[in-house]
Amino acid sequence: MGKKNSWAVLAILALELLALRLLAPYLVTGPALVSMGRQLAVTGVVAVGMGIILLGGGMDLSLGAIVALTGMVAAELMAQGVPVLPAAALCVLLGLLLGWINGMVTAKVRIHPFILTMALGVVYRGLGKMVHKGMPIYNLPEALHRFDRGTFLEIPWTVWIFLLCVGLGTFLLSKTYLGKYIYALGADGKAARLAGVDTVRVQWIVYGLGGFFAGVASMLLLSRVGSAQPGAATGVELDVLVGAALGGVSFKGGRGLLLHMILGIFILEVLGNALLLLSVGEYYRNLLKGAILLGALALDSANKEE
Amino acid sequence: MIEERGGPVSETVLEMKGISKAFSGVGVLEEIHLQVAKGEVHALMGENGAGKSTLMKILLGIHPADRGEILLEGRRIVNRSPREAMDKGIAMIHQELHPVLDMTVWENVFLGREIRTRFGLADKKAMARECGRLFTQLDVPVDPGARMRDLGVAQCQLVEIVKAVSLSAKVVVMDEPTSAITDREVEILFQQIARLKAQGVGVIYISHKMEEIFRIADRITVLRDGRHMGTDSAADLDNDRLIRRMVGREIREVFPKETVVPGEVVLEVRGLCWGRKVRDVDLSLRKGEILGIAGLVGAGRSELAQTLFGIHKPTGGSVHVHGKPVRIQRPGDAIALKMALVTEDRKGSGLNLKGTVQENITLASLDRLFPRGILDGSREGDVVSKSMEKLKVKAASPKAPVDSLSGGNQQKVVLAKWLLAGPEIIVLDEPTRGVDVGAKRDIYLLLGELVKAGKAVIVISSEIPEIMGIADRILVMAAGRVTGEVARKDFNQERILGYAAQFEGGGSSGTG
Numbered sequence: 001m002g003k004k005n006s007w008a009v010l011a012i013l014a015l016e017l018l019a020l021r022l023l024a025p026y027l028v029t030g031p032a033l034v035s036m037g038r039q040l041a042v043t044g045v046v047a048v049g050m051g052i053i054l055l056g057g058g059m060d061l062s063l064g065a066i067v068a069l070t071g072m073v074a075a076e077l078m079a080q081g082v083p084v085l086p087a088a089a090l091c092v093l094l095g096l097l098l099g100w101i102n103g104m105v106t107a108k109v110r111i112h113p114f115i116l117t118m119a120l121g122v123v124y125r126g127l128g129k130m131v132h133k134g135m136p137i138y139n140l141p142e143a144l145h146r147f148d149r150g151t152f153l154e155i156p157w158t159v160w161i162f163l164l165c166v167g168l169g170t171f172l173l174s175k176t177y178l179g180k181y182i183y184a185l186g187a188d189g190k191a192a193r194l195a196g197v198d199t200v201r202v203q204w205i206v207y208g209l210g211g212f213f214a215g216v217a218s219m220l221l222l223s224r225v226g227s228a229q230p231g232a233a234t235g236v237e238l239d240v241l242v243g244a245a246l247g248g249v250s251f252k253g254g255r256g257l258l259l260h261m262i263l264g265i266f267i268l269e270v271l272g273n274a275l276l277l278l279s280v281g282e283y284y285r286n287l288l289k290g291a292i293l294l295g296a297l298a299l300d301s302a303n304k305e306e
Numbered sequence: 307m308i309e310e311r312g313g314p315v316s317e318t319v320l321e322m323k324g325i326s327k328a329f330s331g332v333g334v335l336e337e338i339h340l341q342v343a344k345g346e347v348h349a350l351m352g353e354n355g356a357g358k359s360t361l362m363k364i365l366l367g368i369h370p371a372d373r374g375e376i377l378l379e380g381r382r383i384v385n386r387s388p389r390e391a392m393d394k395g396i397a398m399i400h401q402e403l404h405p406v407l408d409m410t411v412w413e414n415v416f417l418g419r420e421i422r423t424r425f426g427l428a429d430k431k432a433m434a435r436e437c438g439r440l441f442t443q444l445d446v447p448v449d450p451g452a453r454m455r456d457l458g459v460a461q462c463q464l465v466e467i468v469k470a471v472s473l474s475a476k477v478v479v480m481d482e483p484t485s486a487i488t489d490r491e492v493e494i495l496f497q498q499i500a501r502l503k504a505q506g507v508g509v510i511y512i513s514h515k516m517e518e519i520f521r522i523a524d525r526i527t528v529l530r531d532g533r534h535m536g537t538d539s540a541a542d543l544d545n546d547r548l549i550r551r552m553v554g555r556e557i558r559e560v561f562p563k564e565t566v567v568p569g570e571v572v573l574e575v576r577g578l579c580w581g582r583k584v585r586d587v588d589l590s591l592r593k594g595e596i597l598g599i600a601g602l603v604g605a606g607r608s609e610l611a612q613t614l615f616g617i618h619k620p621t622g623g624s625v626h627v628h629g630k631p632v633r634i635q636r637p638g639d640a641i642a643l644k645m646a647l648v649t650e651d652r653k654g655s656g657l658n659l660k661g662t663v664q665e666n667i668t669l670a671s672l673d674r675l676f677p678r679g680i681l682d683g684s685r686e687g688d689v690v691s692k693s694m695e696k697l698k699v700k701a702a703s704p705k706a707p708v709d710s711l712s713g714g715n716q717q718k719v720v721l722a723k724w725l726l727a728g729p730e731i732i733v734l735d736e737p738t739r740g741v742d743v744g745a746k747r748d749i750y751l752l753l754g755e756l757v758k759a760g761k762a763v764i765v766i767s768s769e770i771p772e773i774m775g776i777a778d779r780i781l782v783m784a785a786g787r788v789t790g791e792v793a794r795k796d797f798n799q800e801r802i803l804g805y806a807a808q809f810e811g812g813g814s815s816g817t818g
Contacts, residue, residue, distance in 0.1 A: 130381055176679050177672035187660035194617070194655050195670040195723065196641035254660045 005248045005256075009263045012246075024277050034155055040269055042067075042221045042233070044262055047240045049099075049213030051261045054244055055173065056206035057186030057253025059113045060102055062121030062273040063240070066214040069128035070095045071221060075137035075228030082118045088222075092215035098124060099211020115188040129230045147202035148223040150182040155158040158220050165213060169258050172209075181299025182206055236266045242268055242289055246295030252300065268292075318380070319344045319508040320365075320396075320477045322578065325374035327360055332712070334360050335532045338374070342477060342508035347499060348513045349523035349540070352552055357532040358512055362479055365510075366391045366398055378476065389418075397470035398479040399463060407455040412437035415456055415469045431595035440468050444501060447494075459604075460491035468500050471505075478502060479510045484518060485603055485768070488807050496522060514769065516545050528552055549771075561775025562747070564754035568778065569593030571629075572762045573731050575614070578623035583609040585624070585786040589760045591731065596753060598777030599766045601806050606786035607766045608650055611733045615640045615647040627731070641670060648717075648726035650766070656720045657708055664690045664704040666719050670727040683782075693722040699750055714745025732756060733764040738772065750776055770799050784808050 021028040037044075046063050053060050053137040068288055074091040078084060083209070084132030102120055131137075150157045173179040181202045184192040193199045240261075241251075249256030277284055320342040329334040342348045349439045363369045365376065367385025376383050378394060385391040387400065406522050409417070412434045421436065423429040437450040446464050455464065463483055470478050480499075484492050499522060502509055513519055519526065520540055528535040528551045535551050543551075573591040578584060583606045591597050597605045611621050616634040625632055627643050634640050640647070649656045659664055667690050668675065675683060675689065690704045697718045701711055708719055717737065724732065734753075738746045753776060756763055767773040773780060774797045782790040783803035790805030792798070 165578050175681050177676055177681060178670055178679065180665065180669065180681070181667070184661065187658040188655075190655040192669070193657045194615075194637050194647065194649060196638045196727075197637055197669070199634070250660075281647070 008249055009260050009267070011272070013267050014264055016267060016274070020248070020270055020277075021272050023274060027273060027277075031104075034159060035126055036266075036269060036273070037159040037162065038156050038224075040265060041158045042217045042224070043236055043239050043243075043265055044162045045165045045217035045220060046236050047211050047243055047261055047265055048165045048234070048241045048258065049210035049217075050237070051244065051249060051258040052169060052173065052182065052213075052277065053206055054211045054249050054251065054261075055186050055253060055256060055258070056182040057189060057240045058106060058203065058206060058210075059251070060099075060117045060119045060207060061114060061237050062102060062124055063210060063214045064233040065121040065124035065128065066095050066098050066211055067218040067221060067236065069098070069124045069131075070218040071228040071232055072128045072131040072137065072230055074219065075140060076131050076224060078141050078144075079137055084147075086142050090221045091218065092212060095215020095218065096208050096212040099208040099214070100204055102211065103207030106207065107200045108290055109201045125230070131230070132228075134230060136230065138226075140222065140226055140228070144223040145226060148226075158224065161216065161220060165216060166258070166262055169209075169213075173258055176201070177206065183254050185253070202272040217288045238289065238293075239265065239268065242293045242296070245293050245300070250300055251297065317344045319506075320510075321377040322361070322365065323375050323377065325361065325364060325371045325376075327364060327369065327372050333532055335364075335371075336534075338529065338532075338534045339537075340510075340527055340700070341537075342510060343524075344506040344508055345503045346524045347503060347511050347522050349513065349519045349526045350529070351512075351514075351519065351526055351548065352535075356529040356552070358529055359481070360532075361529070362398065362510070363510070363681060365396060365479065367580035368584045370713065371678075388552040392473060392475075395474060396479070397473060397477070399466045399470065399483060400481055406559060407453070409454055410434075410450070411448060411449040411452050411465055412455070413464060415440075415450075415472060431477075436472075437468075437705045440472055444471065444498065445470055446498075458487075459490075460487040460494065463487070463495065464498065466581060467495075467502070471502070471507075475563045476506060477508045477510065479512070481512045481513075482514070484513065492518075514571065516548065519548075520545075524725065527758065538550070559582050561772070562751055562754060563776060564758050566594040566757045568595040569760065572627065574626040574629075576624045577627075578610070578613060579621045580609055580613040580618045581621055584613050584618075584620075587783075587786075587788055589781060589788070593760050593762050594757045595779065596757055596763045596765060596777050597775040598754060598803050599764060599767075599783060600770060600773050600780050603768065603781035605783040605806065607783050608735050609786075610783070611647055611735050612649075612762070614733065615645060617647075636718040636745035641727060641729075644729050645731045646670075646727060646729035646733065648720050648724060648732070648734040648737055650715055652713070652720060652739075659707075659709040661708060662705045663694070663699065663701050663708050663719055666708050666724045667693055667726060670723050674727070689726065693726050697725070697752065698707065703793070712745075714741040714748075715746065717741050717749065721749070725756075729761065731762045731764075733766070735802070737765065738767070738769075771800055773801075774799070782806050782808075 017028055026032065046067065050060060050063060073094060074087050077087040077090065106252060109116055114190065117298050152160060152272055173182060173226040181192065181197045184195070184197060185199050185202050189199050204286055243265030244251070244261045245264070246267050247256065247260030247262070251262045271283060318341055319680060321341040322338065325335055325511070326333070326339040327564070332364050338361055340361070340456060350358050350361070360369065364371045366388045367390055368388060378396070383394055385394065415437050420428045421432045434450055441448060441450060446468055448457065448461050448464060466638070467650045470809065483495060487495065499509060508513050521807065523540045526540050526543055527537040561664070569592055571590050571592050575587060575589045578587045587610055589597070599610070601607050609618065612618050614625065614634070616636045619635055625634060632643055633641070656670065664686065668686055675686065687704060694701065694704065699718045699722060708716060711719065734764055741749065753763055753765070765777060767775065768789055778794050780792045780802060781788050782802055784806055789808040792801060
């Protein structure tokens with residue numbers, strides 16, 4: 001099943017790139033693709049976290065709010081004179097902590113995580129606004145900007161970090177037994193618990209990782225935009241979920257591959273670029289995104305018998 | 307192969323002719339004939355998996371038949387739903403009843419076909435009155451105004467029967483109606499069955515209990531592995547012949563039994579309680595021993611196993627493993643003590659149905675196989691192939707999705723998972739439910755190997771012949787308590803059933 005899906009996802013992406021190349025050859029060159037990777041880094045890193053959560057049978061709609069809150073806190077710390085690296089590290093840890101809180105709440109309160117994390121997201125957005133009285137923070141240290149411009153082997157640091165996160169997530173999910181536990185929890189929590197998996201702990205870890213990656217994404221966003229906005233990353237969850245749907249990661253947990261989800265996000269981005277070229281308006285693009293998500297969900301639900 | 311020796315039978319009410327059915331290419335029923343006369347109690351017998359329930363599901367329109375036809379009073383009918391079957395006069399009294407608990411008795415009797423007033427509103431008075439009239443007429447000692455929640459299993463059954471009568475059912479199917487009721491309640495049920503007979507209703511009666519069958523059945527149809535093994539007048543059959551026909555061989559072969567001299571006590575349970583489901587249970591288990599736990603549905607056997615395994619937190623009592631006191635609060639604790647539990651609902655909690663065979667087999671042993679947390683694919687593959695070979699798991703490959711396997715093979719995957727974890731104490735809850743005869747035998751053989759290797763095994767089973775065939779000792783439970791213990795030399799079906807029906811005060815759900 002995995003292989004078949006891999007080919008399908010890659011084939012769609014290849015077809016799209018081919019079509020885009022016919023439309024606008026200059027958009028499908030090495031540098032152009034690298035630049036696309038850079039644009040996608042923030043969404044992509046959030047997707048790594050969301051992917052782990054989805055495979056573990058959960059859902060976290062507060063990830064965008066975590067990006068915004070950790071970004072605001074980091075910017076405020078930097079404005080107070082804390083050096084960039086410790087401030088960033090602290091905020092990634094803050095993301096981990098917020099994720100843990102989500103894990104604890106969803107493990108203890110027997111309501112769908114969709115609703116719970118939506119509520120938690122509203123709380124985090126509120127906190128993010130309180131950091132600077134609802135105003136953005138500008139004038140971030142020069143080091144951030146240098147990081148954003150910096151490259152290694154002609155590929156921006158941002159893209160390297162994105163790839164590193166994808167690699168980490170993939171390794172964790174497919175090569176460690178924690179990964180197997182995550183799949184088992186997502187597929188059938190009761191069966192996993194009976195097999196001796198400490199499902200509550202695994203759930204904490206899963207949501208914690210979601211928050212951790214949101215924190216990392218937040219730092220990438222900070223360096224790229226050069227300012228911290230309380231309203232940052234609004235709706236990033238939607239893009240990530242559409243990517244998951246396109247990549248065949250089941251919303252019911254336990255089925256799919258993280259890599260497919262990342263490719264799904266690329267597919268969406270390429271499609272977006274193509275539509276932009278064809279001057280299809282933003283409203284229509286929104287409509288299309290929603291339609292793709294709905295279609296993929298219907299497929300997911302029809303596919304339950306494999 | 308089909309013998310008809312029932313003699314001349316009166317008017318036929320129901321006839322199922324040449325019914326065949328296959329699920330995803332696997333034949334479940336082949337050319338089954340079933341003919342029920344008016345006023346007849348027709349027993350339908352066969353082992354689990356013989357096809358009885360599939361045949362009844364076809365009758366009720368839950369599954370369509372691939373071939374064959376159903377004639378009701380000589381007219382061909384096609385049912386597409388239980389509702390349609392009911393409208394035509396075919397009612398079923400299920401093994402597990404599902405009444406709407408918060409409704410009154412009369413509301414349940416008239417559910418879905420309420421008597422209406424002139425203005426189209428539900429006429430409560432008329433319904434309660436009609437229900438009361440039916441109860442008096444049928445001599446049913448139940449208050450029509452009572453809530454279903456307050457009724458015992460036996461009373462719910464009676465209400466179902468009244469419902470069938472009020473629908474003027476022509477055929478009533480009863481699926482193991484006595485599996486959860488006391489002897490006294492069985493008598494009342496039998497009186498009602500006699501009444502149905504007198505009214506010319508055809509009764510299809512499914513049960514595993516021999517003495518019951520010989521008491522009330524007029525004719526007996528036996529199915530084995532989806533084939534019709536014959537229909538006979540009950541008077542022409544005896545216990546042994548019936549069993550032979552059901553299992554197709556001598557019963558001794560069915561339960562291969564290893565004789566192992568039990569070793570030291572590995573598990574000692576004293577006064578274990580879990581709420582009201584498990585009360586003050588004592589048990590001890592030795593190395594190399596198979597302890598059977600018998601009892602009726604709802605006797606607390608599964609709950610006992612689940613409490614031992616930490617799925618439920620015990621509310622009292624103590625557990626010693628190898629003489630040391632232990633506290634088991636979650637399944638992980640039990641696994642660390644080298645215990646394993648094969649749960650009764652394989653699909654619900656025993657397996658990850660989205661996973662592959664390999665993922666399921668290694669799930670409980672990953673931390674032991676790979677203590678550093680990093681997986682080694684080829685090593686995992688080796689381990690899995692070995693255990694699949696050992697348990698004769700039939701699957702396309704270790705990477706095959708587990709939901710593509712048959713019930714018996716799925717159960718073997720569950721067993722493989724637990725054996726890989728290297729347990730010393732293995733609890734199996736209904737290990738052969740929904741498993742075909744061949745796989746059953748494999749499972750029994752495996753149990754023999756386990757005790758030979760010095761493991762201690764507890765088997766919970768509702769099939770008394772099975773438990774008598776494989777256990778060294780049987781504990782019988784009723785209403786959460788242990789009501790009796792029988793050693794192998796004293797095994798006797800009546801005695802076990804006697805203990806199983808021993809409720810406090812003579813009956814937990816009194817009918818009077």
